[in-house]
Amino acid sequence: MLFLLVSTLLAGRPVLVRAAISLALAFLVEISQLYHAPWIDAIRQTTLGGLVLGFGFLWTDLVCYSVGIALGVVTESVIGRVKTRL
Numbered sequence: 001m002l003f004l005l006v007s008t009l010l011a012g013r014p015v016l017v018r019a020a021i022s023l024a025l026a027f028l029v030e031i032s033q034l035y036h037a038p039w040i041d042a043i044r045q046t047t048l049g050g051l052v053l054g055f056g057f058l059w060t061d062l063v064c065y066s067v068g069i070a071l072g073v074v075t076e077s078v079i080g081r082v083k084t085r086l
Contacts, residue, residue, distance in 0.1 A: 002026050002065075003072035019073050026065035033057040 003022040010018055032040070034057050043049035054061075 001068075003069045007072075007076070015073055015076055019069050022069050022072075023066065026069070027062060029053060030057060030061050030065070 002025060003019065006022045006025070007015075007018050010021070029052070033054050040053070044053050044055060
């Protein structure tokens with residue numbers, strides 16, 4: 001989903017640039033979950049803050065983000081090749 005959002009906002013950029021930005025943002029959000037200051041925990045207690053920032057750090061989430069973004073890149077490449085053949 002993050003790759004789709006970044007791709008929508010930065011449509012003119014190369015796919016690898018969009019993938020790198022998406023991966024950096026995903027990793028930053030996940031790593032931010034290690035930080036537990038009162039002000040950021042208060043943001044996490046809101047519905048939107050919890051959805052965006054999450055609650056707990058998991059190494060497996062980094063793998064899932066990487067796989068998801070890679071699938072987005074592959075899907076975009078396949079769609080691009082199919083479009084050029086039509």
